[in-house]
Amino acid sequence: xxxxxxxxxxxxxxxxxxxxxxxxxxxxxxxxxxxxxxxxxxxxxxxxxxxxxxxxxxxxxxxxxxxxxxxxxxxxxxxxxxxxxxxxxxxxxxxxxxxxxxxxxxxxxxxxxxxxxxxxxxxxxxxxxxxxxxxxxxxxxxxxxxxxxxxxxxxxxxxxxxxxxxxxxxxxxxxxxxxxxxxxxxxxxxxxxxxxxxxxxxxxxxxxxxxxxxxxxxxxxxxxxxxxxxxxxxxxxxxxxxxxxxxxxxxxxxxxxxx
Amino acid sequence: xxxxxxxxxxxxxxxxxxxxxxxxxxxxxxxxxxxxxxxxxxxxxxxxxxxxxxxxxxxxxxxxxxxxxxxxxxxxxxxxxxxxxxxxxxxxxxxxxxxxxxxxxxxxxxxxxxxxxxxxxxxxxxxxxxxxxxxxxxxxxxxxxxxxxxxxxxxxxxxxxxxxxxxxxxxxxxxxxxxxxxxxxxxxxxxxxxxxxxxxxxxxxxxxxxxxxxxxxxxxxxxxxxxxxxxxxxxxxxxxxxxxxxxxxxxxxxxxxxxxxxxxxxxxxxxxxxxxxxxxxxxxxxxxxxxxxxxxxxxxxxxxxxxxxxxxxxxxxxxxxxxxxxxxxxxxxxxxxxxxxxxxxxxxxxxxxxxxxxxxxxxxxxxxxxxxxxxxxxxxxxxxxxxxxxxxxxxxxxxxxxxxxxxxxxxxxxxxxxxxxxxxxxxxxxxxxxxxxxxxxxxxxxxxxxxxxxxxxxxxxxxxxxxxxxxxxxxxxxxxxxxxxxxxxxxxxxxxxxxxxxxxxxxxxxxxxxxxxxxxxxxxxxxxxxxxxxxxxxxxxxxxxxxxxxxxxxxxxxxxxxxxxxxxx
Numbered sequence: 001x002x003x004x005x006x007x008x009x010x011x012x013x014x015x016x017x018x019x020x021x022x023x024x025x026x027x028x029x030x031x032x033x034x035x036x037x038x039x040x041x042x043x044x045x046x047x048x049x050x051x052x053x054x055x056x057x058x059x060x061x062x063x064x065x066x067x068x069x070x071x072x073x074x075x076x077x078x079x080x081x082x083x084x085x086x087x088x089x090x091x092x093x094x095x096x097x098x099x100x101x102x103x104x105x106x107x108x109x110x111x112x113x114x115x116x117x118x119x120x121x122x123x124x125x126x127x128x129x130x131x132x133x134x135x136x137x138x139x140x141x142x143x144x145x146x147x148x149x150x151x152x153x154x155x156x157x158x159x160x161x162x163x164x165x166x167x168x169x170x171x172x173x174x175x176x177x178x179x180x181x182x183x184x185x186x187x188x189x190x191x192x193x194x195x196x197x198x199x200x201x202x203x204x205x206x207x208x209x210x211x212x213x214x215x216x217x218x219x220x221x222x223x224x225x226x227x228x229x230x231x232x233x234x235x236x237x238x239x240x241x242x243x244x245x246x247x248x249x250x251x252x253x254x255x256x257x258x259x
Numbered sequence: 260x261x262x263x264x265x266x267x268x269x270x271x272x273x274x275x276x277x278x279x280x281x282x283x284x285x286x287x288x289x290x291x292x293x294x295x296x297x298x299x300x301x302x303x304x305x306x307x308x309x310x311x312x313x314x315x316x317x318x319x320x321x322x323x324x325x326x327x328x329x330x331x332x333x334x335x336x337x338x339x340x341x342x343x344x345x346x347x348x349x350x351x352x353x354x355x356x357x358x359x360x361x362x363x364x365x366x367x368x369x370x371x372x373x374x375x376x377x378x379x380x381x382x383x384x385x386x387x388x389x390x391x392x393x394x395x396x397x398x399x400x401x402x403x404x405x406x407x408x409x410x411x412x413x414x415x416x417x418x419x420x421x422x423x424x425x426x427x428x429x430x431x432x433x434x435x436x437x438x439x440x441x442x443x444x445x446x447x448x449x450x451x452x453x454x455x456x457x458x459x460x461x462x463x464x465x466x467x468x469x470x471x472x473x474x475x476x477x478x479x480x481x482x483x484x485x486x487x488x489x490x491x492x493x494x495x496x497x498x499x500x501x502x503x504x505x506x507x508x509x510x511x512x513x514x515x516x517x518x519x520x521x522x523x524x525x526x527x528x529x530x531x532x533x534x535x536x537x538x539x540x541x542x543x544x545x546x547x548x549x550x551x552x553x554x555x556x557x558x559x560x561x562x563x564x565x566x567x568x569x570x571x572x573x574x575x576x577x578x579x580x581x582x583x584x585x586x587x588x589x590x591x592x593x594x595x596x597x598x599x600x601x602x603x604x605x606x607x608x609x610x611x612x613x614x615x616x617x618x619x620x621x622x623x624x625x626x627x628x629x630x631x632x633x634x635x636x637x638x639x640x641x642x643x644x645x646x647x648x649x650x651x652x653x654x655x656x657x658x659x660x661x662x663x664x665x666x667x668x669x670x671x672x673x674x675x676x677x678x679x680x681x682x683x684x685x686x687x688x689x690x691x692x693x694x695x696x697x698x699x700x701x702x703x704x705x706x707x708x709x710x711x712x713x714x715x716x717x718x719x720x721x722x723x724x725x726x727x728x729x730x731x732x733x734x735x736x737x738x739x740x741x742x743x744x745x746x747x748x749x750x751x752x753x754x755x756x757x758x759x760x761x762x763x764x765x766x767x768x769x770x771x772x773x774x775x776x777x778x779x780x781x782x783x784x785x786x787x788x789x790x791x792x793x794x795x796x797x798x799x800x801x802x803x804x805x806x807x808x809x810x811x812x813x814x815x816x817x818x819x820x821x822x823x824x825x826x827x828x
Contacts, residue, residue, distance in 0.1 A: 082444060089439065093435050094435075095438065100453075114449075117451065119457075126570075129570060142566070148577075168444070
């Protein structure tokens with residue numbers, strides 16, 4: 001392993017409890033640069049919580065976490081924001097600001113590198129506007145640039161959200177159930193877009209999914225989660241559909257979670 | 260069949276209905292107590308059917324005294340209108356700006372520190388509790404006469420409502436976009452302006468416009484603090500018993516309020532983003548002008564060319580409209596700044612007067628009145644407010660649903676109800692109270708009736724709005740299982756709006772306490788009368804004491820409302 005291959009994410013014994021509920025139990029995970037990892041599991045299995053730890057939106061109750069070589073526990077304020085600037089994130093519900101134009105939504109991806117609040121497209125430097133439009137062209141939505149974001153379809157909104165993440169020029173891309181709210185066709189478009197972009201920019205991608213088929217078709221490495229624990233970590237090639245389904249252990253798992 | 264029956268019985272036995280939560284019990288108890296108090300107040304105020312019939316006989320002589328109307332010369336009238344509108348707009352806009360930082364610290368989700376939330380909320384409560392006319396009377400001591408004390412009084416008092424509603428709107432935003440912007444590495448300020456502010460902007464503008472309505476109606480009273488404008492003219496006319504002139508001015512004020520209300524309603528409807536879906540000429544035109552997004556404006560060009568072309572934002576109808584609105588808003592604000600005739604430079608010189616003001620207002624004293632006097636007066640004010648709220652609620656429960664798009668039986672009924680509410684809402688309560696006092700004689704009944712009528716305008720509208728804002732999903736669900744319109748209304752629409760209804764009624768009670776105080780100026784009685792009397796004899800130490808009593812009362816009522824509303828959420 002060379003120096004440049006130092007892991008981008010190292011989690012050891014990560015635990016998180018919300019009140020009485022354990023969302024993560026003793027999770028350990030190491031991800032190398034350029035890896036494409038799928039977190040597979042039912043809703044409530046801890047995938048979202050794990051992703052939200054990776055960019056510091058949550059802080060662990062216990063355990064150690066290093067992201068891009070930084071110790072997350074030690075990061076505060078400006079340092080934490082600078083790290084977040086290096087990590088793009090795409091959400092299940094897109095999370096665009098509906099009343100803003102598509103272009104301004106993409107521009108918000110550049111906020112980490114700018115000083116002071118911005119309101120309106122004109123408040124961003126020309127340089128940034130050009131770069132944002134380029135990202136929009138990349139995701140095929142250049143002609144929607146000046147429309148309000150909430151006038152777009154779900155699939156288009158998710159592509160705008162991807163453009164926003166790309167605007168950050170990220171080293172890691174986190175995707176939290178990026179296609180769970182989309183129809184199959186938009187879902188295919190979004191997944192192949194993510195795949196192309198990951199290949200073009202040699203991004204490290206960590207994507208949570210609950211659909212076994214998409215996970216097997218898409219990921220190189222599958223990390224299965226259940227009730228907050230990692231129950232499987234294997235190259236996708238070694239995993240059969242049957243084995244993957246077993247992670248779900250549908251009935252047993254849901255009963256266990258009900259308790 | 261019998262097997263099915265037994266299953267049902269078993270199921271019912273199996274699933275026990277859980278007992279009510281403690282907070283629900285407390286909230287229900289408080290609501291019952293408030294209702295009892297309101298009914299008792301109605302009796303105490305002496306509100307009977309006879310009062311109406313007796314007063315009806317006095318309408319004839321009253322009309323004789325005010326007709327024919329006698330309008331002031333046009334130039335004079337226009338100047339007064341300009342000053343009044345200028346003062347109201349400047350005060351309201353200033354208040355809207357000042358409310359942003361206060362709302363920011365008052366909202367639980369944006370406040371930089373937990374302890375700042377109660378601080379921000381308290382600033383709002385105090386600002387709300389001190390009537391603008393009292394503030395104006397204090398500011399008149401600081402400034403040379405003119406309109407600036409009025410502007411500042413409106414600005415500070417309005418912070419109470421605007422910052423509260425704005426903070427509530429911030430707490431109700433979709434947190435998703437905000438988290439998304441946070442995860443790009445944005446700072447808290449960037450997160451607020453990019454992720455939060457755009458979401459609450461329509462609510463902020465709508466609240467400000469709404470407050471503008473209220474301030475215009477309330478501006479009449481500022482005349483009693485010596486602020487020039489229509490209110491001042493009206494006061495002079497009333498004091499010289501010139502009812503011909505007074506009623507003419509009252510009519511002008513009423514007309515202005517109606518126009519302002521219509522303008523603000525139209526703007527608010529635009530802001531809520533009602534798509535042009537109708538078959539009217541306007542909607543057809545709007546649809547025709549809307550950009551056709553089915554094909555790309557930037558295609559057929561190379562990559563560089565496409566991005567270059569996109570750097571210039573096209574002038575779509577939407578962009579033209581929003582740019583025009585911004586320019587228009589700027590013009591209105593500039594016109595207001597000029598029209599108000601305020602001596603803005605006084606803002607730099609008044610600081611030296613502050614020690615003098617403090618000396619006059621501190622320490623507070625109620626001499627020569629006794630605490631028994633004060634509490635009796637406070638009780639009268641609370642009774643007027645409670646009785647008026649109850650009357651308003653009873654009438655609004657009928658008119659409100661008739662004015663809601665998803666509850667009214669048909670369009671003519673809805674439009675009639677909306678128009679009725681609009682007209683009622685535009686009546687400045689002070690003018691109504693003056694008219695009623697001239698008709699019925701002095702006393703709490705006149706005040707109660709005035710507040711009750713005006714309250715219908717507000718509560719009826721809020722009920723209609725909250726019915727319309729009920730999420731469509733559950734209504735559609737009841738509709739699709741074959742429910743009739745009435746069933747949809749009672750099973751879905753009305754149920755979804757109950758928390759809002761209780762909240763709005765409590766809000767009306769809050770606001771009626773303040774209005775009842777202010778009505779003291781026209782001798783409706785209560786703590787307001789003491790307050791105004793104290794300013795009349797320049798006993799500002801008494802003013803301070805009564806303001807403290809009043810703020811305490813309002814805070815207690817607000818606390819009760821908060822407990823009830825939280826339990827209902």
